[in-house]
Amino acid sequence: MRSGLVRTEAIVLSKLKYSDSSNIVSFYTRQRGKISGLMKGARSIKSKSGLATDVLNIVELFYYEKEGRELYTINSAELVYHPAAVLTDLVALACATSVAELLKELTVPHEENERLYRGSDKMIRLMDSPGADPLTLLLRYFFFILEESGVGIHFESCAACGSAITELEQVRFDSGYGILCGNCALEKRRGIKISMELYGLINCLITGKRYENGDPKLKTDLLGILETYTRTHFETFKGLKALRILGDL
Numbered sequence: 001m002r003s004g005l006v007r008t009e010a011i012v013l014s015k016l017k018y019s020d021s022s023n024i025v026s027f028y029t030r031q032r033g034k035i036s037g038l039m040k041g042a043r044s045i046k047s048k049s050g051l052a053t054d055v056l057n058i059v060e061l062f063y064y065e066k067e068g069r070e071l072y073t074i075n076s077a078e079l080v081y082h083p084a085a086v087l088t089d090l091v092a093l094a095c096a097t098s099v100a101e102l103l104k105e106l107t108v109p110h111e112e113n114e115r116l117y118r119g120s121d122k123m124i125r126l127m128d129s130p131g132a133d134p135l136t137l138l139l140r141y142f143f144f145i146l147e148e149s150g151v152g153i154h155f156e157s158c159a160a161c162g163s164a165i166t167e168l169e170q171v172r173f174d175s176g177y178g179i180l181c182g183n184c185a186l187e188k189r190r191g192i193k194i195s196m197e198l199y200g201l202i203n204c205l206i207t208g209k210r211y212e213n214g215d216p217k218l219k220t221d222l223l224g225i226l227e228t229y230t231r232t233h234f235e236t237f238k239g240l241k242a243l244r245i246l247g248d249l
């Protein structure tokens, strides 16, 4: 690992009180991936860095990087973007918080991924824009981060045998493999049957095509399927907490 002063953009993932005056903040940075930082004095109302580091804000960080250190002392954090509209809409807030949760759960510390940073930064801004459909954006992001994490789901071919998916009525989804063709599902006795509508939705979300006239329940069903798939691939992932809170309301 390198040593020296780091200046990087970052998304605030979580914030924890530490002592009477300080916070421990988790960031996903553009240049260093996920890091944790101690922000001394951040709980004072006079601290600009403290005010800038609310969850989901995008900030510019300055800190000194030292070999072997797990927790850095953050020198300063300047606000770059504050998703004000997201904070006034419960569904948008739950979906944007889910983006932060996925980044925190699916990435390993100090592993840089410029594409993932850009996609996550863009997603928070999109969810914050007028007329946004946060649930569709979250589903799209879910496929994106799974792909960036090396466990992407592919809709055009069977995850087990690799043959092209042709008989849509036979398609199944398995929490280990992903999409399975009818033959493999039968042979392995795995996977749940998915409707052609759900398969169509997955296709649109991955390719970025517009999805028209779908039953809104399809999207919440798909979210549940993706959470189960993610739990299978990431032992520590326990599902999206922000969405569960929304469900309890």
Ligand SMILES: [Zn+2]
Residues within 6 Å of the ligand: 158, 159, 160, 161, 162, 163, 180, 181, 182, 183, 184, 185
């Ligand atoms: Zn197959």
